Amino acid sequence: MFEFVYKMFGNGLAVIPKEGMQAIPNQLKSNLKNTHFKFNSPVKEVKDKRIILEDESILESNITIIATDASALISNLKNQETDWKSCNTLYFETKKRAINKPLIGLICDDNMLVNNIFYHTSVATLNKTGKELLSVTVVKRHQLNEKDLIDKVVEELHSKCNISDISFLKRYQIKKALPMLTNLQYEISSTETKLKSTIFLAGDQLLNGSLNAAMIAGERAAMGVIQTLEDGSITDELTSEYSS
Numbered sequence: 117m118f119e120f121v122y123k124m125f126g127n128g129l130a131v132i133p134k135e136g137m138q139a140i141p142n143q144l145k146s147n148l149k150n151t152h153f154k155f156n157s158p159v160k161e162v163k164d165k166r167i168i169l170e171d172e173s174i175l176e177s178n179i180t181i182i183a184t185d186a187s188a189l190i191s192n193l194k195n196q197e198t199d200w201k202s203c204n205t206l207y208f209e210t211k212k213r214a215i216n217k218p219l220i221g222l223i224c225d226d227n228m229l230v231n232n233i234f235y236h237t238s239v240a241t242l243n244k245t246g247k248e249l250l251s252v253t254v255v256k257r258h259q260l261n262e263k264d265l266i267d268k269v270v271e272e273l274h275s276k277c278n279i280s281d282i283s284f285l286k287r288y289q290i291k292k293a294l295p296m297l298t299n300l301q302y303e304i305s306s307t308e309t310k311l312k313s314t315i316f317l318a319g320d321q322l323l324n325g326s327l328n329a330a331m332i333a334g335e336r337a338a339m340g341v342i343q344t345l346e347d348g349s350i351t352d353e354l355t356s357e358y359s360s
């Protein structure tokens with residue numbers, strides 16, 4: 117994983133869209149003209165040709181790609197759950213930046229809670245408030261409630277990073293931040309994404325915890341679906357379903 121991350125920083129710059137990460141799915145979505153999105157619809161179970169939602173409603177499906185950890189969704193994958201690393205990201209507003217260059221500040225002190233800091237306003241951004249946006253990430257486990265966590269982070273920023281005069285904006289607790297993987301991979305074949313002819317798997321947890329991995333796995337799963345449609349078996353089934 118270190119070699120991969122090191123290679124990525126060697127190949128290009130660390131970047132973030134001007135409108136934030138949400139701009140990436142927005143852009144992908146804007147190119148899909150015939151796709152129907154159903155948001156806020158947690159899935160309980162995926163079966164052959166059926167997706168059962170938490171609210172017990174059922175979606176008919178000829179082929180399903182599960183783009184997340186599938187173990188809880190498919191009965192014969194139980195006990196193969198992915199473990200996850202979690203993190204807390206706290207956002208603050210400040211008047212000025214302690215780091216002027218667009219750099220991620222890594223805090224290499226075992227006794228500190230804060231792991232890294234980044235000023236989003238150090239790169240091109242659509243933020244027009246005139247204030248600086250600071251994100252602070254905590255990866256260490258702790259038992260602090262939100263108030264104590266904020267107080268501790270503010271104190272550490274002051275004592276270690278010389279950052280003061282900040283106001284707290286929002287905290288995100290990301291329980292499934294990155295998959296905890298022992299068998300890291302960079303590639304997967306489209307046939308490996310195929311659980312059965314009606315269910316395919318995708319998601320970064322198949323390879324390594326990164327957007328690259330998520331995109332590679334998604335593309336291979338899509339190729340797997342196309343191959344399955346092209347090889348005819350499922351198409352024959354679909355044709356007979358539609359004609360009947």
Ligand SMILES: Cc1cc2nc3c(=O)[nH]c(=O)nc-3n(C[C@H](O)[C@H](O)[C@H](O)COP(=O)(O)OP(=O)(O)OC[C@H]3O[C@@H](n4cnc5c(N)ncnc54)[C@H](O)[C@@H]3O)c2cc1C
Nearest residue numbers: 157158159183184290293294319320321325326327328330
């Ligand atoms: C703070 C942070 C910073 C990161 N920075 C970087 C970075 O700089 N570069 C990089 O390459 N990677 C980074 N990553 C990792 C990157 O975000 C992930 O690797 C990537 O988002 C994984 O994409 P995915 O599509 O596999 O999974 P996700 O983006 O996690 O998508 C899975 C989706 O499935 C949904 N879902 C799960 N279960 C169900 C269910 N039962 N029913 C319905 N929906 C469900 C979830 O809600 C989620 O929307 C970062 C991650 C974090 C947390």
